[in-house]
Amino acid sequence: MSEGKKMTSSRRHHLKSLILQIAAKWLEQEKTDIVAAKEAYLAENCPEPELSSDTAALMEICKKLHQAIDKIDEERYDIEAKVQKADKEIEDLKLKVVDLVGVKKPALKKVRMSADAMLKALLGSKHTVNMDLRANLKQVKKETKEEPTEAIGDWRKNIEDKADRKKMFESA
Template identity: 60%
Template sequence: MTEKRMSARKKHQLKSSMLVVANMLLEAESKVKVDEREKFLGDKCPPLDLPGSKEELMELCKKLHEQIDLSEEERYCSEFKLDLVRNEVRDLNIKIVDLRGKFKRPRLKKVRMSADAMLKALLGSKHTVNMDLRANLKQVKKEVKEEDKLANVGDWRKNIEDKSDRKKMFDG
């Protein structure tokens, strides 16, 4: 099945329209962020009314110092919590790297064990049954086939007469 390819002009139009839409979205997002910032600052920092007398000015300074102390405490607490979270993330990343196995695993050596030794290792003192698997095997006698006897013939000159009959078959 053949697919229709877009022309270069169509691709260019699509890219430019996508860029225009993305630019509009970024502008809208930046406006929303500016509005949120203005609202937050308006709530946290009301416009300053400077009093005329010295005592009122001293009270205003005391209030501002109290607010500064509270904000510093919040900043300190949030930084402390952030440090704890960063340390935890770093530790978890280290554990992940360790679990992935960046180190080489050693090759295991082959160990020859009998079935009895294996059962003793697995079961411990509970193992009392002797498993001699070879004792229960059936005895089979090996029969020598005639083909094997023919293969053992060493001198080819003994079978020349048989081979000459074959040659006559193919010639005739």
């Protein structure tokens, strides 16, 4: 087919239907092959039981079947144990590989974000939290001590009072 010509939609549809018909025939053939293979296997490995009217012979056949079932169950159990052991070894080896390779931590980037923006990002936009801690504090007014007006009086008088006290201590 040359590059200039394109396939028409009807031609494309016809080819698709042909491919689907061929695939359907293959599926049917595969089903019949599976049924034939199953019948051949059963004929080879499971011969028709000889059912006689003798009860003892039937009991013997049942015992043989139970022994075969027990043997197959033991084999199945052994195989399952081997599979579980292999799975455990595979998991251990995977863990060892991860330990040897190590986990690469991505480099963290510095993000400048205010505390308000960080809380808003963490809690969502529904929760409004204000991180202005000074706004939550009580207002306290400074009290100014007023000295008694008597102490402000004449300084000479204070000196004379102190001199009298000094005389009192000296005389004692």
